[in-house]
Every structure is written in structure tokens, then in C-alpha cells.
Amino acid sequence: MTxxxxxxxxxxxITHIFSAPVEKVFDAWLDPQILGxxxxxPAVRDEEVVSIEVDPKPGGAFxxxxxxxxxxxxxxxxYIIIDKPRTLEFNWGVKGMSDxxxxxxxxxxxxxxxxxxxxxxxxxxxxxxxxxxxxGWGLMLKALEKALLVK
Numbered sequence: 001m002t003x004x005x006x007x008x009x010x011x012x013x014i015t016h017i018f019s020a021p022v023e024k025v026f027d028a029w030l031d032p033q034i035l036g037x038x039x040x041x042p043a044v045r046d047e048e049v050v051s052i053e054v055d056p057k058p059g060g061a062f063x064x065x066x067x068x069x070x071x072x073x074x075x076x077x078x079y080i081i082i083d084k085p086r087t088l089e090f091n092w093g094v095k096g097m098s099d100x101x102x103x104x105x106x107x108x109x110x111x112x113x114x115x116x117x118x119x120x121x122x123x124x125x126x127x128x129x130x131x132x133x134x135x136g137w138g139l140m141l142k143a144l145e146k147a148l149l150v151k
Contacts, residue, residue, distance in 0.1 A: 012120040012133035016141040018113045020148040025114040026085040026107050028144055030056040037150070038143040040066045040075075045139070058082055062090070077103075092120070099123050116141065 018025050028034045032052040041049040050065040050072065057079065064075040074095040081089035085107050093100035102121040107114055118141070120133050 010122045014137050015117045022085045022107045022114045038147040043143040
């Protein structure tokens with residue numbers, strides 16, 4: 001986790017090496033069936049995936065609706081850049097909250113797999129949650145590694 005040159009932005013940064021090819025790792029970020037196996041749900045935390053909707057194009061929106069105990073949370077965003085298979089950039093937020101953030105994911109060929117670098121840009125008011133953000137993305141990326149092994 002780092003701060004940037006911009007005092008209005010904090011960065012939660014994580015890198016993960018996957019054994020899968022770049023295209024497969026990239027596609028897992030835009031396919032609702034695969035997203036439901038790694039970004040949310042029991043593979044990551046004690047929750048149920050209610051629905052996942054994606055419109056995978058620049059300007060297209062996404063919605064991930066999950067139920068945690070009795071609370072229903074809707075993660076929403078808009079794709080900014082989809083440059084397959086190199087870069088994915090999107091706004092990220094929770095419906096009903098005013099603080100949206102930005103996530104930039106880069107994909108590079110690495111040995112026989114993929115090096116993924118994720119940068120989650122957060123407003124400074126979220127500083128207390130910076131490590132929690134890094135840890136959460138780390139759990140999701142480990143779940144993605146497992147999901148990619150499923151045919």
C-alpha cells in the first residue's frame with residue numbers, strides 16, 4: 001500500500017502471479033459466471049451471490065449484489081478502459097455511498113502464466129481501510145487462481 005504524488009489519492013496495490021495465460025485471467029474479470037466464483041460468495045467470505053450483471057465495454061456498468069447475513073450489498077461501477085488483454089480500469093463503489101474509487105488492473109505475460117498488478121485508488125478518508133482493501137483483493141485473487149483451475 002502506498003500514497004501517490006496526488007494527496008487526494010491513496011493506493012492499495014497488490015501483485016499476483018497466475019499459472020493461467022493472460023487472456024484467461026483477463027476474461028475472468030468480465031464473465032459473470034466466473035466472477036461469481038472468485039470475486040464474491042463463499043470462495044471469499046461468508047456471503048451469497050444474489051446476482052451479477054456486467055456490460056463489458058467502456059462506459060458499460062456492472063452490479064454485484066451479495067447477501068451477507070441479513071444485509072444486501074450492491075457493488076457497482078462503470079468500466080473506463082477495457083484493453084484486452086493488457087488493462088482493465090473501472091470505477092468501484094457501493095450503491096448508496098458517495099465515495100467511489102477507481103481500480104486499475106494490468107496483465108502481463110510472466111514465464112508460463114500471468115503477472116497481475118491491481119491498484120485500487122481510494123479517497124484519503126478511507127486510510128483506515130487501506131490494509132483491509134489490500135487484504136480483501138488478496139483473498140479475491142487467491143480465489144481467482146482456484147477458479148481458473150476449474151474447466
